[in-house]
Amino acid sequence: MNIDGLRKFCLSFPQAKEKLQWGENLCFKIGGKIFAILNLGAVPPSVCFKCDPERFSELLETEGIVPAPYLGRYKWVLLQELDVVRDDELEQLISDSFRMVSAKTSSRKRSAAKKRRKVR
Helix, strand or coil: CCHHHHHHHHHCCCCCEEEEECCCEEEEEECCEEEEEEECCCCCCEEEEECCHHHHHHHCCCCCEEECCCCHHHCEEEECCCCCCCHHHHHHHHHHHHHHHHHHHHHHHHHHHHHHHHHC
């Protein structure tokens, strides 16, 4: 997958937004929370995203996939090249990341709404 294809895919999710942060990192967000980071400054470009713990361990056995710097302890992986996995697998992994981050964002919004109702 190339940069344009990955960008188009990430922005295809409902309410997904992109923001250039930390120099040359294109962050894809849902509800203000990042679900994928495309490093445009790396040669070749790299991408990182969140995984469930089981998938995290499986992916680390693949050459070219490492724990994401600063985020690995939260089960984020870094694909050192965009073609380390097949395009359809990369799309599934990013879809899973989007769902995990989106679910967490939604539960936080529900909790905040409940707290506001209790205060009234």
